[in-house]
Amino acid sequence: MLLSLLRHKGKTMQGISCENISKSYDNGKKALDSVSFGFSDRGIISIIGRNGAGKTTLTRILATELMPSAGNASIDGIDILKDPGKVRELIAIVPQESRPIGWLTCKQAVTTYLLYRGYGYSEASSRASEALKKIGIEQYANSLARRLSGGTKRKLTIATVLASDAKIIFLDEPTTGLDPISRNELWNMLELLKKDYLIFLTTHYLEEAERLADKIGIMEMGNLLAFGSMDDLRKKVDYEYCVRINDKRKKFELKDGKYITGRDNTEQIFTSKSEAFEISKQLMKEGVSFSSNPLSLEDIFYYIVKMRLSEDYEEK
Amino acid sequence: MKRSRFSQIIASILVNSLYALKNYPVTLVNSLLAPISIIIVIFFVSKGSLVGVAIEGGLLTAMIGAGTSLQMDVSHFKNDFKIQDMVVSSPTSQLTYMIGMALSEIVDSIPALLVLGVLALVFIKPTIMQATTIAFVMLLMFIFSSSLGFLFSTFTTDIIESRAYLGIFSLILTTIPPIYYPITYIPMPFQYLAYLSPTTYAAEIVQNSMGYLQLTPLNLGIDFAVVIIAAFGLLFISYKHAVWRDR
Numbered sequence: 324m325l326l327s328l329l330r331h332k333g334k335t336m337q338g339i340s341c342e343n344i345s346k347s348y349d350n351g352k353k354a355l356d357s358v359s360f361g362f363s364d365r366g367i368i369s370i371i372g373r374n375g376a377g378k379t380t381l382t383r384i385l386a387t388e389l390m391p392s393a394g395n396a397s398i399d400g401i402d403i404l405k406d407p408g409k410v411r412e413l414i415a416i417v418p419q420e421s422r423p424i425g426w427l428t429c430k431q432a433v434t435t436y437l438l439y440r441g442y443g444y445s446e447a448s449s450r451a452s453e454a455l456k457k458i459g460i461e462q463y464a465n466s467l468a469r470r471l472s473g474g475t476k477r478k479l480t481i482a483t484v485l486a487s488d489a490k491i492i493f494l495d496e497p498t499t500g501l502d503p504i505s506r507n508e509l510w511n512m513l514e515l516l517k518k519d520y521l522i523f524l525t526t527h528y529l530e531e532a533e534r535l536a537d538k539i540g541i542m543e544m545g546n547l548l549a550f551g552s553m554d555d556l557r558k559k560v561d562y563e564y565c566v567r568i569n570d571k572r573k574k575f576e577l578k579d580g581k582y583i584t585g586r587d588n589t590e591q592i593f594t595s596k597s598e599a600f601e602i603s604k605q606l607m608k609e610g611v612s613f614s615s616n617p618l619s620l621e622d623i624f625y626y627i628v629k630m631r632l633s634e635d636y637e638e639k
Numbered sequence: 640m641k642r643s644r645f646s647q648i649i650a651s652i653l654v655n656s657l658y659a660l661k662n663y664p665v666t667l668v669n670s671l672l673a674p675i676s677i678i679i680v681i682f683f684v685s686k687g688s689l690v691g692v693a694i695e696g697g698l699l700t701a702m703i704g705a706g707t708s709l710q711m712d713v714s715h716f717k718n719d720f721k722i723q724d725m726v727v728s729s730p731t732s733q734l735t736y737m738i739g740m741a742l743s744e745i746v747d748s749i750p751a752l753l754v755l756g757v758l759a760l761v762f763i764k765p766t767i768m769q770a771t772t773i774a775f776v777m778l779l780m781f782i783f784s785s786s787l788g789f790l791f792s793t794f795t796t797d798i799i800e801s802r803a804y805l806g807i808f809s810l811i812l813t814t815i816p817p818i819y820y821p822i823t824y825i826p827m828p829f830q831y832l833a834y835l836s837p838t839t840y841a842a843e844i845v846q847n848s849m850g851y852l853q854l855t856p857l858n859l860g861i862d863f864a865v866v867i868i869a870a871f872g873l874l875f876i877s878y879k880h881a882v883w884r885d886r
Contacts, residue, residue, distance in 0.1 A: 386728040389885040407884070408730070412642075416728040421721035424654060431658050438650035439731045441642025467662060484725075488640055493728070 336399060336490065338363035338521055339385060343394035346380050346545075354380040356545040357394065362538050367513065367522045369532035371624060372542035378525035379419055379495055381542070385523065386416045386493045398491055415440075415489035417480045419496045419525075425469030429455055429479050432468055436483045454486030455479075458512065474505025481512070491521045498531060510535060533620040543628050556623045564599035565622050566592040568606065568613045575602055583626065593618065593626065647731045651739025654722075655712055656746040667750055674701050674751045678758070681819050689820055691763045695773060695845045696818035697755045702777045703812045703838060705744035706784020707805055713740055713792035714801035723793075733883040741785040763849065772848040776841045782870040783837055784812060786877040793882040811836050818842045821852050837869040 339362055346355040355377045362368050370378045383389040385396055387407040396403045398410045423432045430451050437447035455461040458478050463471060468479060477497060484492055494513075498506045506528075513522065513535055526532055532539050533553065540550040549559045557563055562580060571590055580594025592602065596617075603615045660667050674697040681693035717723035726736055759765060765773065787808065795801045816838035817825055825833055833839045840862040846852040847859060854862065 383724075383885070386724075387884060388724055388727050408732075411728055412640075412730050414728055416725060418721040418724040421725065422719075424716075424720050424722065426659050426662050427654065428658075428662070431653070435650045435654045435658075436725065436729075438646040438653070439726055439729050441640070441644070441646055441730050443643060443646060444649070447646070487729075 336363065336365060336521060337397070339368065339396065339398055339491065339523065341381075341385065341394075341396040344381065344384060344391045344396055345393040346377075346384065346389070347392045354545050355384070355391070358542075358545075358547045359394075360538075360540060360547060360550040362521070364537070365517065365519060365521050366537035367517045367524055367535050368538045368540065369524045369526060369536035370540040370542055370547075371526055371529060371532045371620070373527065373628070375544075376542040377545040378542055380545075382416070382419075382493050382495045382523065382525055386414055387411055388416070413489060414491045414493065415484035415487050416493040417484055417495065417497055419499075421480055423468035423471075423476055423479050423483070425467065427468055428465050429460060429468060429471070429482075430464040432479060433483045433486050437486055440487045440489075450486045454482045457485065458482040472505070474501050474508065477501060477505070477509060478512070481509070485516065485520075489520075491523065492516075493523045495525050496527070497524070498526065498528060506531075529619075529621045529624055539620065541624055541627050543631050546631070548627050548631055549623075553620065556620070556627075557618050560593065560618065560623055560626050562593035562618060563596045564594055564615060565618050566594065566599050566602050566606075566613060566615045568592070568611060570611050573606070573611055575605075585622075585625070591622075593622070642730050644735055647735045648739040648742060650731075651736065652743040652746050655716075655740060655743035660747075670747060671750045671754055673704070674755055677819060685820075691849060692821065692846060692851050693819045694755060694758050694762055695849060696820075696842065698752070698759070698773060698777055699780055699818055699838065699841055699845065700813055701748050701751050701755065702781040703784045705741070705748050705781055706786070706788040707808045707812070708747070708788070709740055709744045709785045710788030710792045710795075710808065711801050711805055712744070713789060714795040715798065717792065718795065718797055718801075727883060733881065734878060737785075737789050737877070737881070740789065741781070744785065745781070765849070769848050773845050776844050776866065779866045779870040780838065780841050783866070783873055784808075786870070786873040790873070790877040790881050812838050815839075816842055821846055823852070837866055840865040840869075 341358060341360050344355055344358045347353045358381060370381065372378050380389065384391045385398065385403065387403050387410050399413050401409045401413070403410050427435070433451035433454055434447045437450055438444065442450065452461065452464065455464050458481065460475055460478050460482065463475060468476060471479065481494070481497065498509055501509065510531065516522065517535070524535065538550065538552055539556060541548045549556055551559065567589060575592070577592065577594060577598065579598045580592050583591050583593050585591050599615050603613065606613045678690065678693045678697050682690050713723070791804050792801065795804065816833050816836045818838060822830055822833060822839065822843060843852060843854060844859065844862045844866065847854040
């Protein structure tokens with residue numbers, strides 16, 4: 324039954340390619356500044372950044388909802404400016420803050436979206452049932468959407484786009500406002516779906532991106548500061564490990580690393596794997612409590628964004 | 640995959656009209672009662688003498704109401720549910736969405752139109768020629784008001800803004816124009832104000848066809864020209880300038 328929902332499974336995909344996309348508004352505000360990246364596979368691209376970093380603007384441009392001021396992009400090899408009609412056959416979006424229409428039942432909500440995509444009524448209806456089953460909310464098929472919990476509503480919006488023939492799905496902050504359990508359920512679902520779709524996911528939950536994404540983009544003030552896998556991002560900051568020492572008096576002469584003030588004003592050492600190992604050995608000998616981990620996305624995000632902000636500050 | 644434009648139009652009719660009626664039948668009662676209320680008032684105030692004009696006015700108002708409701712509904716879908724964003728990024732075109740949403744408003748108006756149609760048959764007893772004229776003018780006013788409604792809905796960013804437009808459109812299109820009575824009932828300097836609204840010209844055509852107003856052929860021609868230009872001009876402007884893919 325699931326096979327009919329995954330008709331594009333196994334077909335080659337050219338993914339998303341984005342070249343120097345910029346967006347400025349009439350009031351002079353620059354929302355995006357020469358954003359470039361590419362990804363040509365199934366999986367999840369996650370764009371992280373603070374509120375107002377430009378994530379939604381980038382999503383809306385790629386989903387052919389908003390015209391860029393400069394630059395271009397292609398979706399599965401099709402130019403979003405020259406042929407938006409063809410692009411729209413391949414993509415589907417769950418916009419930020421979208422919610423199902425309250426007076427529709429779940430099945431009616433999915434069915435009407437499929438009708439908008441041009442399916443005949445009977446096929447739309449049967450695909451809607453399959454999609455609700457696939458997402459695990461078939462028991463709500465005849466329930467009015469307004470009566471659903473927040474998590475189920477979000478699942479319904481995702482089921483809506485997954486029921487279609489779109490192979491590239493844009494999810495703009497799909498887990499914002501969800502409780503931890505609902506969020507975890509959605510993450511499990513996305514982990515399964517990424518085998519069959521290219522999912523472009525924006526979020527400000529760093530653990531969401533770290534857990535789900537194959538490629539992560541870090542955005543700040545309209546700039547894409549870094550893009551790549553977790554390993555690529557670690558290389559980008561030149562460090563591999565983070566050592567956190569509870570005793571602030573404890574200092575080391577660092578060969579490879581440097582002291583960084585963390586977001587909670589704790590002092591931490593970013594360094595190479597070997598130096599982290601040496602420091603750890605010494606701290607263990609001395610009985611000082613510490614933690615040593617590969618750099619997390621959170622570490623990298625704060626480091627990169629902070630560097631950028633201090634550069635801007637110095638420029639000013 | 641072969642995509643059906645018919646399905647895309649039906650989607651709007653289902654989501655904005657039929658599913659709402661099915662899941663909330665009380666909306667049907669409202670739809671039936673809305674056009675009758677003012678006719679009752681006119682009936683009592685004029686002691687029955689203006690009931691025919693009022694019924695014609697009700698028919699025109701139903702068409703204009705479809706357009707103003709379209710403005711509210713498209714705006715609601717766009718700003719509160721983000722449905723328009725999902726549709727823009729789908730194979731449905733702007734024109735197809737516009738037609739579908741406009742037709743959904745007509746479907747919503749069917750109960751009211753049926754009631755008004757029965758009242759017209761009972762109180763006016765129009766000839767085929769008169770019925771055709773009324774239907775043609777109703778169609779033009781529907782094109783005009785739904786184009787206006789769609790155009791403005793795509794500019795709105797909040798329900799408060801939509802409500803403001805609704806109030807302004809209702810005033811210009813249904814309150815100021817002499818829809819429920821002949822224009823001669825309006826004192827002279829204010830008649831000029833009424834002529835600023837295309838609805839006045841539409842009402843004159845309908846009232847002339849039923850004999851409530853005697854227009855010269857030139858005036859009738861001018862009235863038709865104004866209504867046709869307003870309808871198709873606004874349809875063109877709406878198609879060209881409604882905000883579909885944001886800039």
